[in-house]
Amino acid sequence: MPAAKPPEFRRRALDLVAAGEPVARVAKDFGVSESCLRRWMETDAIDSGRAEGLTSAEKRELSCDAATGSWRPRSRSSNARVRTSPGRTSSQNDVPVCPGVGRAGVPGLGDVPGVEGELSPA
Structure with a gap:
């Protein structure tokens, strides 16, 4: 996976696209793929309230720290990946699974009184 680009780098590319430069040309000049630049554009539109x-910030807040199994913002330097349940299709993976938390990534599910072991699938 390529290294993350600094925010100033992304901002310059986004400014050129906003000024009317073609996405393909800006992507080539900056050494990134068109799809990468389009993701930056989409993220910028959401972060600025246009979409x-x-x-x-909300994505970071909701991310799972797979190293510790806790639900909290990951540090920017973390390389931990959010996993989905093995053996399920993407439509069944509404909530990411995080090691050390209950079934389907629900924190504290194992602490429910009267619930023992795995729950049967719904």
Whole structure:
């Protein structure tokens, strides 16, 4: 995976596209793929309120720290990946699974009184 680009780098590319430069040319000049630049454009639109969706800050807040199994913002330097349940299709993976938390990534599910072991699938 390529290294993350600094925010100033991304901002310069986004400014050129906003000024009317073709996405393909800007992507080539900056050494990134068109799809990468388009993701930056989408993220910028959401973060600035021009489009609906989870902002970058909200995504960080909701991310799972797979190293510790806790639900908290990951540090920017973390390389931990959020996993989905093995053996399920993407449509069944509404909530990411995080090691050390209950079934389907629900924190504290194992602490429910009267619930023992795995729950049967719904």
